[in-house]
Amino acid sequence: MPSATTRSPVGRALGRCLTAAPPTRRRVPAALSLPAQRCLCPGRSLFPEQPLPPGSLLPPQAYTRFWDRCGGREGRQRLAAVGRSGAGRDGASRVSSPPVSSGSDRGAVSPGGPRLRAPPRGRTMPVKKKRKSSGSAAAAADDTGLKKCKLGSYCRSQASGKVISGEEHFSSKKCLAWFYEYAGPDEVVGPEGIEKFCEDIGVEPENIIMLVLAWKLEAESMGFFTKEEWLKGMTSLQCDCTEKLQSKFDFLRSQLNDISSFKNIYRYAFDFARDKDQRSLDIDTAKSMLALLLGRTWPLFSVFYQYLEQSKYRVMNKDQWYNVLEFSRTVHADLSNYDEDGAWPVLLDEFVEWQKVRQAS
Numbered sequence: 001m002p003s004a005t006t007r008s009p010v011g012r013a014l015g016r017c018l019t020a021a022p023p024t025r026r027r028v029p030a031a032l033s034l035p036a037q038r039c040l041c042p043g044r045s046l047f048p049e050q051p052l053p054p055g056s057l058l059p060p061q062a063y064t065r066f067w068d069r070c071g072g073r074e075g076r077q078r079l080a081a082v083g084r085s086g087a088g089r090d091g092a093s094r095v096s097s098p099p100v101s102s103g104s105d106r107g108a109v110s111p112g113g114p115r116l117r118a119p120p121r122g123r124t125m126p127v128k129k130k131r132k133s134s135g136s137a138a139a140a141a142d143d144t145g146l147k148k149c150k151l152g153s154y155c156r157s158q159a160s161g162k163v164i165s166g167e168e169h170f171s172s173k174k175c176l177a178w179f180y181e182y183a184g185p186d187e188v189v190g191p192e193g194i195e196k197f198c199e200d201i202g203v204e205p206e207n208i209i210m211l212v213l214a215w216k217l218e219a220e221s222m223g224f225f226t227k228e229e230w231l232k233g234m235t236s237l238q239c240d241c242t243e244k245l246q247s248k249f250d251f252l253r254s255q256l257n258d259i260s261s262f263k264n265i266y267r268y269a270f271d272f273a274r275d276k277d278q279r280s281l282d283i284d285t286a287k288s289m290l291a292l293l294l295g296r297t298w299p300l301f302s303v304f305y306q307y308l309e310q311s312k313y314r315v316m317n318k319d320q321w322y323n324v325l326e327f328s329r330t331v332h333a334d335l336s337n338y339d340e341d342g343a344w345p346v347l348l349d350e351f352v353e354w355q356k357v358r359q360a361s
Helices: 009-018 034-040 060-070 072-086 134-144 172-180 191-201 208-217 227-237 242-246 249-254 259-273 283-294 301-310 318-330 346-360
Strands: 056-058 093-095 146-148 154-156
Touching (some): 172 227, 208 249, 208 259, 283 318, 301 346, 318 346
16 A cells, blocks of 8 residues: 555545535546446546546545545445455455545555544534435425315325416306407397307308307307307307317317217207297208208208209298208118108108109100
């Protein structure tokens, strides 16, 4: 082992750091390598990364004071393990550092060996507390992620990466303010308000989406939305602004592909479109609504539309309206499976006869 007269600069510098500033400010010579860092002080970033210098033999007891300052009891245990596993013939362990000197005399080594002198009184560093294990650290992290609820129980706090803005939640006040953008003094969205509303959401008033929306709002009259209908329907859709309603367009269209929902929408359209003082739907309105609902799905619609234009009928009652849908779903385009003795309304019997005459001619 080197004596006090042959001590190395690294040994002197390391001896000085033992009684210098606290570990957060301590600077150790660059001669100590990254493997030496991991050996002497695992988990701490006190040493710079440098290439591994030639190894030297050093008794592990020489680092006792260093561990008191830099790692406490856990450090001594690690160093003792290093000494047991790598001790040579002379009882010394191989580390990547020269021998350590004392602090007060700038690196002098005692005659009996490389023992460290106790630092002067008043400059002793307090022993750091033992680190928590990974399990306890994880538990502590979980505890910090808990917040006390009003009811006295604990619930998980919202993750920072998933902050939910207030705009994502439905607001009745915001929905009501949205309604008043289109409503008149009588608190009803009339034809002018409907036109402005359709312009804002980007659809035509004749678009079938408006019919499905009116069905969701349970609107009683075509071209009018009351405040109660608006709030009830928009609450069920969770829409309080134009953007949210536009995001529901695909859902509204999907209702037309569901057999049960489409049947309800079709039946709703009769009462929605008719005048409230009439029990039947005038034929022009009926043709427009049938074109909207069945124009793209019923192969015989164009033929049926021509029949209505030349027929004597000026109105269509509810029974006729309901049976047109059933007829479009069950009767083939060539009318081969039409049952003349079935309970079809006269309107449809006459249509079949009219079409067969056309086909024969």
